[in-house]
Amino acid sequence: MKLYSDFGGRRAVQVIGDVLALGLVAVSVWAALVFHGFVTEFALLGRRLEEAGTGFRGSMTDIGNTLADVPLIGSGIAAPFDGASAAGETLESVGRGQQDMVGWIAVFAAIGIAAVPIAAVLLLWVAPRLVHAVRARRTTAVLTRPGGADLLALRALTDRSLLDILAADADAVARWRRGDPDTIRALAALEARAVGVRLPGAPAGHPTLAA
Structure with missing residues (x-):
């Protein structure tokens, strides 16, 4: 926990x-x-x-x-x-x-x-x-599995506010559909941050990945 x-x-x-x-x-x-x-x-x-x-x-x-x-x-x-x-x-x-x-x-x-x-x-x-x-423990466990970031990105699109999604990526939905790795990582970081989990390897200065 x-x-x-x-x-x-x-x-x-x-x-x-x-x-x-x-x-x-x-x-x-x-x-x-x-x-x-x-x-x-x-x-x-x-x-x-x-x-x-x-x-x-x-x-x-x-x-x-x-x-x-x-x-x-x-x-x-x-x-x-x-x-x-x-x-x-x-x-x-x-x-x-x-x-x-x-x-x-x-x-x-x-x-x-x-x-x-x-x-x-x-x-x-x-x-x-x-x-x-x-929730934080489960999110951490998801991040350790293959495709975990993709799952968190999908959850971010359904659970996070529109303003937060646009702040992470102005064209988040289209780029997520194309499988853009940076967008997926930004959305995954947004969802992880909501439960207090820092995305592994996120740079300290990035406002979305490490804030």
């Missing part, structure tokens, strides 16, 4: 784009982690409620057990404390529920913060870059 163009200007744009894409992904993950940590701080209230409920339930249970040992009236005196112990258990449950809710909110919010920019990077930058890299 050919990830970077053979041409300096386009290669610089690709490198900068890759760095920015990686930076955006890193910042998104960092922001998601920071927000997750911020939201989970709200679970502190739930932990305090749970601890308070646990302590209250334990105290009421101990008092109730102690009073239950009082002869004759012990069960009647202990009953209100048993009810209070149940209230402490309810408070524990509320505290745990609040912690669970905050935890889920933190997770889903963090995923949302990270997922949106990462998805944008994948769809708008990574996917087109991969498609371009595959």
Whole structure:
């Protein structure tokens, strides 16, 4: 797979784009982690409620057990404390529920913060870059085969803009039909350049073959 163009200007744009894409992904993950940590701080209230409920339930249970040992009236005196112990258990449950809710909110919010920019990077930058890299690899492979330049020249006539074709050769179609080697090479270079591939042996100063 050919990830970077053979041409300096386009290669610089690709490198900068890759760095920015990686930076955006890193910042998104960092922001998601920071927000997750911020939201989970709200679970502190739930932990305090749970601890308070646990302590209250334990105290009421101990008092109730102690009073239950009082002869004759012990069960009647202990009953209100048993009810209070149940209230402490309810408070524990509320505290745990609040912690669970905050935890889920933190997770889903963090995923949302990270997922949106990462998805944008994948769809708008990574996917087109991969498609371009595959095309560049295939073009390079075609150039190594006999008649590869002819195939690329034909593709240039069908895929490239009219202005680009005329810039490569003012009489490109007629000369291509006659099999003019310079025209075929110019058109092949035009098609190869579109995917960032420099035609082998192209002179550095030629605007079409090596630009």
